[in-house]
Amino acid sequence: MFIKQISVFLENHPGALREMTELLGKGGVDMLALSVADTQNFGIIRIIVSSDQIDPAVEALRANGYIAKVNHVICAEVPDRPLGLCELLALVEKAGLSVEYMYSFLRASRPGEAALILRFSNGEKAAKLFQMNSIKTLSQEDVDGM
Amino acid sequence: MSQTERRIYNPAVECISRDELHKLQGERLVKTVKREYENVPVYRARMDAAGVKPEDIRGLEDLKYLPFMEKTDLRDYYPFQLFASPKKDIIRIQGSSGTTGKPIVSGYTRNDIEVWSEMMARTLTAAGCTDEDIVQVTYGLGLFTGGFGAYQGADKLGAMVIPMSSGNTQRQITMMKDLGTTILCCTPSYATYLGETIREMGIDPAKDLKLKAGCFGAEPWTEEMRVRIEQLLNIDACDIYGLTEIAGPGVAFECLEKHGMHINEDHVIAEIINPTTGEQLPYGMPGELVFTTITKTGMPMLRYRTHDICTLTDDKCRCGRTLARMGRITGRTDDMLVIRGVNVFPSQIESVLVGADGVAPHYMLVVDRVNSSDTLEVQVELTEDMFGDTVSHIENVRKYITGQIKSVVGIASKVTLVAPKSIPRSEGKAKRVIDKRNLH
Numbered sequence: 001m002f003i004k005q006i007s008v009f010l011e012n013h014p015g016a017l018r019e020m021t022e023l024l025g026k027g028g029v030d031m032l033a034l035s036v037a038d039t040q041n042f043g044i045i046r047i048i049v050s051s052d053q054i055d056p057a058v059e060a061l062r063a064n065g066y067i068a069k070v071n072h073v074i075c076a077e078v079p080d081r082p083l084g085l086c087e088l089l090a091l092v093e094k095a096g097l098s099v100e101y102m103y104s105f106l107r108a109s110r111p112g113e114a115a116l117i118l119r120f121s122n123g124e125k126a127a128k129l130f131q132m133n134s135i136k137t138l139s140q141e142d143v144d145g146m
Numbered sequence: 147m148s149q150t151e152r153r154i155y156n157p158a159v160e161c162i163s164r165d166e167l168h169k170l171q172g173e174r175l176v177k178t179v180k181r182e183y184e185n186v187p188v189y190r191a192r193m194d195a196a197g198v199k200p201e202d203i204r205g206l207e208d209l210k211y212l213p214f215m216e217k218t219d220l221r222d223y224y225p226f227q228l229f230a231s232p233k234k235d236i237i238r239i240q241g242s243s244g245t246t247g248k249p250i251v252s253g254y255t256r257n258d259i260e261v262w263s264e265m266m267a268r269t270l271t272a273a274g275c276t277d278e279d280i281v282q283v284t285y286g287l288g289l290f291t292g293g294f295g296a297y298q299g300a301d302k303l304g305a306m307v308i309p310m311s312s313g314n315t316q317r318q319i320t321m322m323k324d325l326g327t328t329i330l331c332c333t334p335s336y337a338t339y340l341g342e343t344i345r346e347m348g349i350d351p352a353k354d355l356k357l358k359a360g361c362f363g364a365e366p367w368t369e370e371m372r373v374r375i376e377q378l379l380n381i382d383a384c385d386i387y388g389l390t391e392i393a394g395p396g397v398a399f400e401c402l403e404k405h406g407m408h409i410n411e412d413h414v415i416a417e418i419i420n421p422t423t424g425e426q427l428p429y430g431m432p433g434e435l436v437f438t439t440i441t442k443t444g445m446p447m448l449r450y451r452t453h454d455i456c457t458l459t460d461d462k463c464r465c466g467r468t469l470a471r472m473g474r475i476t477g478r479t480d481d482m483l484v485i486r487g488v489n490v491f492p493s494q495i496e497s498v499l500v501g502a503d504g505v506a507p508h509y510m511l512v513v514d515r516v517n518s519s520d521t522l523e524v525q526v527e528l529t530e531d532m533f534g535d536t537v538s539h540i541e542n543v544r545k546y547i548t549g550q551i552k553s554v555v556g557i558a559s560k561v562t563l564v565a566p567k568s569i570p571r572s573e574g575k576a577k578r579v580i581d582k583r584n585l586h
Contacts, residue, residue, distance in 0.1 A: 007535035009528055011565040037537050041562055046535060065567045067533045100536050119536065 001127045002072040003140050004054055005117065009067040010043040020045065023064055029057045032146055033117055035103035046103065048075075048117060050144045074126055075105075075138040077113040084114065088135065095129050097121055109138060109146060153401070153465065155271035155303075156264070159412045160467045164460060167468070171415050172205035174440035179203045179212065182446050185230040188223050189215075189448065209415060209438065210426050214449045220250040220391060229253050231444050241289045242390055251289075252390050253444040259298065261441050265396035265410045266299020272401040272408070272465070273359040273384040275329045277304035280356075282322055284332035284340075285364065287311040291394025292364050296331040299396060305329070312336070315343055323355060330360040334367040334375060334383070341378025351380040359402075361386045363395050366475045372404070387472065391450055392437045398472050403464050406471030413441045416472065417449070418458050421479040422489060429458045432491065434479050435472065453479045455491055483579060485513055485520045488557050492578040495524060498550040501531050510569045514582040522559040524551060527566050 010016045017036065024031065024047075033048040049057055054070060061068040078084040092099065100119040109115040115138060120126040130137050154160050162170070182189050183200045193199070196213045203212065219228065229236065231253070238259055241251035254262070275281065281300035285292025287309055300307045308325060310318055312332070318340060321327070330337065337360055344351060351357055357379055363386035375383045387407050388395035397414060398407035409416045417426055418433040427433045435452045455477040460470040476493035483490045492511060499506040512523040524547070532543045540563060548561045570577075 005535065007533070009533050009540075009565060011568060039537055039541075042540070042565075044535060044537060044540070065565070067528050067530055067566055069530065069533055069535065071535050100538070 001074065001131075001137055001139065002123065003048065003075050003117075003138060003143050004051065004070055005073045006047045006049065006054065006058055006061075007069050007071060008045040008047070008061055010045055012038065012040070012042055016043070017045070020061075020066065023060060024057055027056060027060045029053050029060075031106070032143060033103060033105045035101070035117075037101060046073075046101075046117075048105070048143065050146075051140050052144075072123065074118050074120065074123060074130070075143065076116050076118060076130055077109060077136040077138065078116060080108070080112050080114045085116070088116075091129065091133060091135075092120070092126065095125065097126050097129070105146070107146060109142065115146075153271060153274060154467065155268040157466075160268060160408070160469055162412070162468055164468060167411055168206050170412060171440060172207075174412075175206060175209060175415065175438065176200075176203055178438070178440050178442075178446050179448065181230050181443065182448055186228060188219070188227055206415070209417065209449070212438075212449050214424065214436070214451050215447055216451055217250065217391070217453075220252075221248045224248050225251050226253070228445050228447075230446050231255050236444050238294075239289070240291045240294065240390055240394060249289075250390065254442075255444040258393070258442045258444045261413055262295060262393040262396065263298035263302045265393060265399075265413060266295050267302040268299075268410065269361055269384075269386055269396045269399035270296075270299050270303055270305070270329065270331075272399050272467075273329065273361050273382065274402060275300070275303060275305055275359070279303075279305045279328045279358075280308065280326055281305045281329040281331060282308045282310055282318070282325075282327040284310050284312055284318060284330065284336060285395075291388065291390050292331075292333075295388065295394040295396055296361070300329070300331075315340060319344060319347070319349070322357070323349070326356040328356050328358050330357060330379070330381070332360070332362065333364045334362040334371055335365060337362050337375045337383070338371065338378065341375060345378060351378075355380075357381045359384065361395075361399070363387055368474075385474070387475075389437075389452065391447055392439055393442070397437070401463065401465040401467065405463065406459060406473050408463070408467050408469040408471055409458075411469050414439055416458060416470065418456075419451075420489065421451075421453075421455075421482055422484060429460055429470070432457050432476065432494065433489075435475075455479060455482070455493065481579075483511070483513060483581065485522050486557055488555065490522070490555050490557065494555050495551060496578075498547060498554055499526060501529060508567075508569050508571075509578065511579045512582065513579065520583065522557060524559050524561045525564050525569060526561060527569055528563045529566070532563070 035046045037044045058068050078088050098121045102118045105115040180200045192213045198211050235255045236253040238254040283296045287293030359382040372383045384400040387398040398409040400407050415438040417436040421434040435454045437450050439446045454475045457473045477491045496506045507529045508527040510525045514521045551559050
């Protein structure tokens with residue numbers, strides 16, 4: 001139901017994102033999904049990697065002075081067609097939930113499906129909602145197999 | 147005799163009512179001012195210049211009219227010009243070498259040595275010392291007041307004194323072990339070093355030593371250091387405060403409640419002032435600590451500015467003493483900033499930033515003047531505690547810190563969260579302030 005995500009604090013300066021991805025890349029980390037949230041002063045980078053790469057990636061980041069944390073997010077599949085996402089969001093809205101952030105995988109989980117990573121105001125409630133409405137969520141094993 | 151009573155050397159004074167104390171302080175102040183005016187031309191001229199006559203000082207409430215004394219006075223009037231007693235009555239000189247220029251000295255009459263010894267006897271008693279204890283004095287015995295102060299106090303109590311003086315760690319440990327030292331007097335940094343060496347040697351203080359408490363002072367230290375020393379040496383570690391200009395160690399001391407240092411207020415008056423304006427501040431407000439001696443005869447000091455920043459409280463202590471307490475020294479007035487007319491100490495900002503682990507992240511204060519108005523930016527290195535995966539989480543942390551700074555310091559600031567290790571480190575003392583205002 002929930003999958004693990006690494007979030008990293010980045011200062012806003014030229015080359016900051018390149019430096020971080022270089023560090024991870026040289027360590028053999030394969031990013032399955034990536035999002036960049038930026039404000040005037042700083043950015044938050046969110047990354048999904050396969051479960052065996054989480055600890056090495058976090059250790060490498062911390063050893064190089066980055067602030068990194070592992071947290072849990074929901075990964076849901078929506079049909080890869082117009083209004084696919086909209087239908088999901090309508091459901092979420094009706095349930096009184098809000099999306100704090102959202103991004104998508106760099107590759108499809110299955111043909112015809114788009115895999116989205118979502119952070120809700122109430123993760124448990126969102127998970128139940130998806131279950132009741134037969135919306136497919138990906139498990140950590142699903143992600144590892146991508 | 148109850149446990150509490152045994153731990154108070156002079157209950158009649160240490161547990162005196164605040165009203166009685168203030169009356170006593172007032173009477174002694176009047177006498178001291180008269181003595182100073184009559185015997186010290188330097189201070190007489192200063193009082194005359196301020197338009198204050200000895201008869202204007204009628205009690206404690208008139209203290210605020212007296213001019214201040216400064217460390218520079220001790221240099222300028224070195225060696226004897228501040229003495230208020232004839233040289234034949236001075237039986238001791240103590241002093242400090244001073245890191246720059248002339249040394250400073252203080253002269254003690256027999257009365258002054260007696261007063262100082264009593265203050266140190268109270269100090270040691272508050273840490274649990276009795277005449278059955280063995281006191282190892284590891285402060286330097288010499289011009290520096292630490293060694294003689296501790297020696298005299300322990301001697302007055304009738305404890306067994308080992309006057310080791312400083313240095314030679316191996317010999318310190320041998321004597322400590324062979325003689326069964328129970329009370330240790332030294333600087334907190336040396337106590338830490340002794341503790342580490344003892345542990346490295348495989349000595350278990352709980353089994354192999356008889357130490358029970360220590361009186362540590364002569365340099366600022368922290369609660370984290372206290373915890374470390376107490377663990378390393380298996381003792382109670384008490385903070386003490388003193389300065390040569392006023393007497394020496396024992397001006398203020400911690401009891402085993404370890405909740406601020408009791409000031410020997412029957413011998414000194416402590417004030418907290420605004421370092422910029424010189425006005426007295428109420429208890430609880432941070433400011434510069436100022437001492438007036440009221441029993442010394444050799445070299446009395448009236449309103450001596452320590453330049454140390456702390457707060458005072460006269461809340462009754464659980465130990466039963468009514469003597470007011472001073473908190474730890476949190477900084478020096480030399481570090482103080484005046485921003486939009488408000489006194490700001492970096493230590494205040496630091497207190498806001500201290501995390502759950504008791505450690506403050508690295509920070510930098512950047513002060514500037516934009517459109518003739520001062521600005522304060524507080525750059526704080528983000529810690530894992532503060533970080534979350536959403537922008538709103540970090541924004542909330544930033545807003546929280548901004549609000550706390552506003553409530554503690556009283557001015558608005560711009561808080562910027564920066565990446566770890568992005569604020570330049572300096573060798574030695576951390577540089578906390580960049581002032582771009584070019585006011586000098």
